[in-house]
Amino acid sequence: MYSFDIERPTTLADALAALADDEAQALGGGQTLIPTLKQRLASPSKLVCLSGIEELKGISRDGDTLTIGGGTTHGTIARETAEGFPGLAGLASKIGDPAVRNRGTIGGSLANNDPSACYPAAAMACGATIVTNSREIAADDYFQGMFATALEEGEIITAVKFPVPESSAYIKFEQPASRFPLVGVFVAKYADRVGVGVTGASEEGVFRWTEAEAALGGNFAESALEGLSVSGDGMIGDLHGTGAYRAHLVGVMTRRAVAAAR
Amino acid sequence: MTKVTMTVNGKSVSGDVAGNTLLVEFLRSDLHLTGTHVGCDTSQCGACVVHVNGAAVKSCTMFAAEAEGAEVATIEGQANADGSLNTIQQAFQDYHGLQCGFCTPGMVMSAAALLKDNPKPSEQEVRAYLQGNICRCTGYHNIVRAIMAASGQEVPAVAAE
Numbered sequence: 550m551y552s553f554d555i556e557r558p559t560t561l562a563d564a565l566a567a568l569a570d571d572e573a574q575a576l577g578g579g580q581t582l583i584p585t586l587k588q589r590l591a592s593p594s595k596l597v598c599l600s601g602i603e604e605l606k607g608i609s610r611d612g613d614t615l616t617i618g619g620g621t622t623h624g625t626i627a628r629e630t631a632e633g634f635p636g637l638a639g640l641a642s643k644i645g646d647p648a649v650r651n652r653g654t655i656g657g658s659l660a661n662n663d664p665s666a667c668y669p670a671a672a673m674a675c676g677a678t679i680v681t682n683s684r685e686i687a688a689d690d691y692f693q694g695m696f697a698t699a700l701e702e703g704e705i706i707t708a709v710k711f712p713v714p715e716s717s718a719y720i721k722f723e724q725p726a727s728r729f730p731l732v733g734v735f736v737a738k739y740a741d742r743v744g745v746g747v748t749g750a751s752e753e754g755v756f757r758w759t760e761a762e763a764a765l766g767g768n769f770a771e772s773a774l775e776g777l778s779v780s781g782d783g784m785i786g787d788l789h790g791t792g793a794y795r796a797h798l799v800g801v802m803t804r805r806a807v808a809a810a811r
Numbered sequence: 812m813t814k815v816t817m818t819v820n821g822k823s824v825s826g827d828v829a830g831n832t833l834l835v836e837f838l839r840s841d842l843h844l845t846g847t848h849v850g851c852d853t854s855q856c857g858a859c860v861v862h863v864n865g866a867a868v869k870s871c872t873m874f875a876a877e878a879e880g881a882e883v884a885t886i887e888g889q890a891n892a893d894g895s896l897n898t899i900q901q902a903f904q905d906y907h908g909l910q911c912g913f914c915t916p917g918m919v920m921s922a923a924a925l926l927k928d929n930p931k932p933s934e935q936e937v938r939a940y941l942q943g944n945i946c947r948c949t950g951y952h953n954i955v956r957a958i959m960a961a962s963g964q965e966v967p968a969v970a971a972e
C-alpha cells in the first residue's frame with residue numbers, strides 16, 4: 550500500500566469537510582477498498598472512515614418505504630430485514646462470508662458499483678432511491694455502467710430508500726472461487742408492477758430486463774417467461790463463461806427468482 | 812502516525828500506527844500476538860479472523876486505526892483462565908480438526924462467533940458459516956465435527972456433504 554493518513558470523524562459534517570480535499574477518499578467497510586489499496590490501484594493521500602458515524606447506520610420503516618443508512622453492514626441488513634423484506638435479507642445474507650458481512654456496507658457496495666455486485670440488482674428492480682448528502686437519485690439514473698455512478702467527487706451515500714415489495718427474491722449463480730454472482734437476478738412484485746434487476750451479466754453493468762418485467766406484470770408466474778430470452782451480445786464473456794452462457798443464465802435465474810419470491 | 816488505544820483480550824493497549832497499518836500487523840508486529848495468521852492477505856482465506864466488538868472480522872481487511880476504542884479478541888485470549896484449552900479448542904484437538912494448524916486460529920475464532928449467535932447450529936449452518944475460512948489440509952469434515960461437538964450436539968460419524 551502507498552502511505553496515507555486516516556481520519557475518523559464521528560459526524561457526517563466532519564466527514565464531508567475532510568472529503569473536501571481532492572486527494573481524500575471515503576472508507577466504508579473497506580472490503581473492496583482495502584484489497585484495492587493493497588494492489589496499489591488507488592492512491593488517496595487521506596482516507597476518511599465512515600464506520601464511526603452513527604447517523605449513517607440503521608434501518609427504519611415508514612409505511613411501505615424502508616430506509617437503510619449508507620453505513621449499515623450487510624450483516625445488519627440480513628438480520629433486520631428478514632421479516633419485513635425477506636428478498637433483501639436473503640441477498641445480504643449471501644454476500645461473501647460472515648466476516649465480510651460484518652464490515653461491508655450497502656453504501657460502499659452501491660458507490661463501488663462492481664458489475665457483479667448484488668445490491669445494484671435489488672436497487673434497480675425495486676426502483677430504489679439513492680440518498681446522498683446533497684440530493685436524491687433514482688436507481689435508473691444512478692448506475693452508469695461498470696464501476697460508474699452518478700456520484701460526484703466527495704459525495705457520500707447517506708441512505709438508500711426501498712419501496713417494500715409484496716414479494717421478492719434474489720437468486721445468484723455463484724462464481725465458486727469469489728462467490729460473487731456470475732449472474733444474479735432480483736425480482737420484486739408490487740401491486741401495480743414487477744421489477745427485474747440483473748447483475749453480473751452485461752458489459753454495461755446492472756440493468757432492468759424490461760421484457761420480463763412486462764410479461765411478469767401481467768402474470769407473476771414462471772410460465773409468463775416462456776419464450777423470452779436476452780441476447781448474448783454485449784454480455785460479459787470471460788474465463789468463467791461466455792456472453793451467451795451468461796445470457797442463458799439470466800433467464801434461468803429470473804425463473805428461479807419468480808419461483809422463490811415471497 | 813495516529814495514536815490508537817483498544818482493548819485486546821481484556822487488556823488495554825495503545826500504540827502509534829501509520830494510516831495504512833492493518834489491524835493484523837498491529838496485533839502481530841506491535842503486540843507480538845502472532846497467533847493470528849496471514850494466509851492470503853487478499854480477504855479470502857480467513858486465517859486472520861479476530862473479533863472486534865464481538866463480531867468476526869478479517870484483521871487483514873481492517874486498519875488498526877479503525878479499531879480505536881474497540882474490544883478485540885484473538886486466539887491468544889481463548890484458553891480458559893487456568894491455561895487449559897476452551898471447549899472449542901479442546902474439540903478441535905479431540906476430533907483432529909487440524910493438521911498443519913495454519914488456518915486453525917481463524918477457524919476457532921469463526922466457530923466462537925458462530926456459537927455465540929447460534930449455540931446449536933445444524934451441520935449445514937456450520938458449513939455455511941465457515942465459507943470464508945479456507946483450510947488446505949483437513950478437507951473440513953473434522954473441523955465441522957469438532958464444532959458440532961463443541962456445541963454439545965451429536966457428532967456425525969462421517970460428515971455428509
Ligand SMILES: Cc1cc2nc3c(=O)[nH]c(=O)nc-3n(C[C@H](O)[C@H](O)[C@H](O)COP(=O)(O)OP(=O)(O)OC[C@H]3O[C@@H](n4cnc5c(N)ncnc54)[C@H](O)[C@@H]3O)c2cc1C
Binds near residue numbers: 582583649653656707
Ligand atoms: C471475499 C469477498 C466476497 C465478496 N462477495 C461479494 C458478493 O457476493 N456480492 C457483493 O455484492 N459483494 C461482495 N463483496 C464485496 C462487499 O460487498 C463489499 O463490502 C462492498 O463491495 C463494498 O462495501 P464497503 O463498505 O466495504 O466499501 P469500501 O470497500 O470501504 O469502499 C468501496 C468504494 O466505495 C466508496 N464508499 C464507501 N462507502 C461510501 C459511501 N457511504 N458513500 C460514498 N462512497 C462510499 C469508497 O470510497 C470506495 O471507492 C465481497 C467482498 C469480499 C472481500
Ligand code: FES
Binds near residue numbers: 848850852869
Ligand atoms: S489473511 Fe486475511 S483473509 Fe486471508
Ligand code: FES
Binds near residue numbers: 908909912913914946
Ligand atoms: S490445518 Fe492446515 S490449513 Fe487447515
